[in-house]
Amino acid sequence: MRIRSLLASAVLTALVCGPARPQNSPTLPTAQPSGIAFPIPIHLTVIPARPAPSPVKPDKSLDQMLDEFEALRAQKAELEKKEIELTKAIRTLMGKQVERISRLGIVPAVSAAPDRVGRIVITGNAGKDEKKILDAVKLTPGQSLAHPALEDARTRLTKAGYRKATVEVRPGETGYVDLEVKIGEE
Known part of the structure; x- marks a missing residue:
């Protein structure tokens, strides 16, 4: 029982x-x-019974999806407008800073595009060694100029026997800079 x-x-x-x-x-x-x-x-x-699955939300209607899409487009337009205003304000402030730095002579002015080599002028006690000097510099007109390349060129000139050589940037035509290679007295 x-x-x-x-x-x-x-x-x-x-x-x-x-x-x-x-x-x-x-x-x-x-x-x-x-x-x-x-x-x-x-x-x-x-074993506890499983909870009943939550009812599946019905799909949104076409009108609801279109309303949501319009709201997203309005948000996107607002964000783009704010981005343009912010970019303009940043450029204005950046321009003022660059101008101030240039007046103080701390660094060269910042350009948006990389400079290209215009003319290469050799001055000083070069004699008839222009080809040898240009080979040591390894920069050609029209080439994009990275500023570490200037120090590299000076190092190569020193190794080639030109101990008092300098490579300086001079303003050239728009978008280009001229290089002045000065060869000092040995």
Whole structure:
């Protein structure tokens, strides 16, 4: 009778709370000489029932999507307008700073595009070695000029035997700079 009530309550619990699984394997009843069976100890773990899935949101209507699209376009236009204003303000302030730095003679003016080599003028005690000097400089008219290249050219001139050589940038035509290679007295 006890076993039946235990099984009935287990089945009823499983139906109400969800399926159950045993933690340990159940022990089988052992027969006693008197013929009385002991109840089977069963350890049940209750598995909570899964929550019902949330209802799927219906797709947006075409009007709702068009309204959202118009709002995004308006935000984009606002952001582009702010970007233009901010860029203009930055350029104005940058121009003032560059002008101030140029007046102080700290660094050369910043140009938007890289300079290109215009003419290469050799001055000083060059004699008939112009070709040798130009080969050591390794810069040609029309070439894009990176300022580390000037120091490299001076180093190559020194290695070629021109110890007092300098390479200086002079203003040239628009977008171009002229290079003056000065060869000092040895």
